[in-house]
Amino acid sequence: MEDNIFHYRKPEQSNVFPGAHAGKSVGNGLLFKHHKPLMSAPDPRHIDLRASLLNPFSHYQVKSFQQQSRVDVYLVADLSASMGYQGNDSKQQALVDCLISVAKSAHATGDRFGFVGCGQAIDRQLLLSPANLQKGRVNEIAKRIETATFTGQAESLLQAADYLPNSSSLVFLLSDFYMPVKMIQQQMQRLNKHTVIPLVLWDKQESRDLPNWGVVKLADMEQGKTRTLWMRPALKNKINAAFKQRKQQVQHCFRSFGSEPLFMEQGYRAEAISQYFLQLAG
16 A cells, blocks of 8 residues: 555544544534534524425524544554564564554544553653654654564553553554463453554464474574474464464454454555454444
């Protein structure tokens, strides 16, 4: 997609700041809401002559419109060791691509963008909060992530909500979600006031692209441990079944909070997110 921009729309009504999303207030937007008597909305520019003629009390009727509003868009990203995995694609590069893409998409829509990078602790150099329209800061963070070495676990993920506004925001939550399901549940509970879009970053080489036969080294990047296995069809099927079960667990977990996860197994693609929002719109 041109300039790596995707199109999105916050599913529920947003705040009262002017912007591109359907808001809660009535104003001079483009989306017709309902008719009102002229006395309660004294704006002759919006008089609807047809509705006025049909009014049984012969009152002038004016059109009122739903005010368009602006939302804050955040990317909350897992910066644990497993996000440095290099398989068919680089998860680290996918994270950088996602950061730049979400920021560009938000700015193109007129929304403010914020970022919270979550490693073992929140690194102030990888933090953009409160959300704003500064493109230079986004590029600076992207360059830092591109050259960073991810270590340990994303223990600070549960603190990310502390850096988000009190008002409802659109939050893209990017991770491979290899942490315990209970931790994902705790994260979603802390983000319950926001609209959360889970982006699950996997790589086919982790499971489906394993060889049928041969020596394979499987690394637990967060624990710093490596296991050497003799791969055979039965073991490969077992690993594939475990990944399939894990996918179902992650889906069930997010769906229980009203969020549909988007699995990305071929790096980051902006068009996949556009398609995601089209499907949400029905």
